[in-house]
Amino acid sequence: MTRAGLHKPGDTLSIRRGPITTTQLVMYAGASGDFNRIHYDHPFAVEKGLGGVIAHGMLTMAFAASCAVEAFGPASRISNIEARFTAPVRVGDVVVATAIVERVAPDGPIEASLTAEVDGRVVLRGMVEVLPAAEAAV
Amino acid sequence: MSDRAEIDRALIGSAAEPFTVEVEKGAIRRFAEAIGETTPIYFDEAFARSLGYPGIVAPPTFPTTFRPLAKPAWVQGLDEGRILAGEQGFRYERPIMAGDHLRCELRLTDVQDKRSSKGSMELMIQDLIVTSHSGETVCVNRRVVIYRGLTVTLAREVSS
Numbered sequence: 007m008t009r010a011g012l013h014k015p016g017d018t019l020s021i022r023r024g025p026i027t028t029t030q031l032v033m034y035a036g037a038s039g040d041f042n043r044i045h046y047d048h049p050f051a052v053e054k055g056l057g058g059v060i061a062h063g064m065l066t067m068a069f070a071a072s073c074a075v076e077a078f079g080p081a082s083r084i085s086n087i088e089a090r091f092t093a094p095v096r097v098g099d100v101v102v103a104t105a106i107v108e109r110v111a112p113d114g115p116i117e118a119s120l121t122a123e124v125d126g127r128v129v130l131r132g133m134v135e136v137l138p139a140a141e142a143a144v
Numbered sequence: 145m146s147d148r149a150e151i152d153r154a155l156i157g158s159a160a161e162p163f164t165v166e167v168e169k170g171a172i173r174r175f176a177e178a179i180g181e182t183t184p185i186y187f188d189e190a191f192a193r194s195l196g197y198p199g200i201v202a203p204p205t206f207p208t209t210f211r212p213l214a215k216p217a218w219v220q221g222l223d224e225g226r227i228l229a230g231e232q233g234f235r236y237e238r239p240i241m242a243g244d245h246l247r248c249e250l251r252l253t254d255v256q257d258k259r260s261s262k263g264s265m266e267l268m269i270q271d272l273i274v275t276s277h278s279g280e281t282v283c284v285n286r287r288v289v290i291y292r293g294l295t296v297t298l299a300r301e302v303s304s
Contacts, residue, residue: 023180030178037171037178039211042224054225055296063229064208068179071204080185081195084204088233088286139195 012077013116013138017107019077023069024100026061031097034065061095066130070120073103074134077118081139089120089132099124105134114138151218151255151266151291159251160216165274167244172202175209189242200242204234207274207285210248218252218268222291230267231288237281240274246282249273253286263296 012019031045040062043050051059067089074084095101102123109117115137122130169189176186184191185201192200219227240246254269272285 030180033174033178037175038209040208042227044225044227050225054223055292056225064205064232065179067232068181068203068205072179072181072183075183075204080183080201083239084234084236086233086235087204088231090231091229 011079011138012105012107012118014110015107017077018104019073020102020104021069021073021076022100022102023072025098026065026095026101028059028097031059031061031065034062038062038064040064056094059097061097061099063091063095063130066091066095066101066122067132069101069103070105070122070130070132071134073105074118074120074136077105078116078136079139083137084134085115085137086135087120087132088134089130091130093124093127093129095122095124095129101129103130108133149255149257149266150222151268153255155218155252156255157252158217159249160212161214162247162249163210163212165210165244165246165248167202167206167240167242167246169200169242171209172200172206172242175206176203179203179205197239198241202240202242204236205232206240207234207272207283208232208287210246210272210274210285212248212250216250216252216270218255226292226294226296228290228292230290231286233284233286235284235286237283240282244282245277247275247277258290264293265296266291 035041048059104121105118107118118134120132189200250272253271256267258265268289270287274283
């Protein structure tokens with residue numbers, strides 16, 4: 007957690023995750039329960055036409071979600087977060103996740119776009135709706 | 145070969161056996177560690193309380209860990225090597241917290257054919273409905289999974 011509180015359209019925060027390691031993919035498989043072999047078994051992934059192991063899409067989305075939490079602060083409440091996976095992420099890749107505020111509703115909720123990129127290539131596109139901490143109530 | 149529908153359309157609208165999840169601190173910690181998180185709301189109860197949460201919070205994508213005990217009928221017999229993540233979404237009524245007892249139902253909402261220059265694929269649109277024991281919706285997790293046709297490869301340079 008660094009700074010918090012993007013609050014007007016155009017405000018932007020990026021975070022960097024990686025390089026992705028096979029160890030991380032195995033940890034993510036264990037923590038998430040997604041044991042599809044395409045995420046850690048190289049010969050299997052090659053045989054299936056993937057050119058090698060690919061990271062779990064949901065690991066990349068977790069990075070985008072981390073970016074959103076960091077952008078609006080851990081006391082804010084996410085009401086909706088969505089993402090589409092547009093390209094594979096591989097071992098060794100550094101993922102840069104970015105949140106950009108698109109809209110701020112008068113009564114508080116903020117909508118931001120989310121992207122994740124590897125070497126400038128978009129691997130995830132999404133959005134998040136957040137209720138900032140001041141309006142959020144548990 | 146791969147242009148034939150492989151997912152049984154008769155299963156659209158059906159659900160896997162409902163299951164319950166007890167959200168454990170240790171499971172949240174392992175998930176947070178796996179995604180490289182260090183934010184204390186996932187690890188430190190006192191810190192989470194100081195921000196107004198009743199306890200340790202689960203990261204936004206944590207419901208992806210909620211899995212039926214047995215594979216749903218619509219994925220039985222599929223080649224796992226051809227399954228890819230397509231899209232995911234999480235709509236929250238409130239955050240998921242350590243100690244929550246949740247009821248989950250995974251439903252096959254739709255199956256769609258998709259064709260591209262790379263070949264044919266089928267999309268499985270699944271919705272995981274997460275409710276509290278008192279019956280209130282906590283989260284809806286839409287999971288769109290791609291089932292690649294046999295001819296669809298995924299070398300880095302052909303994806304965009």
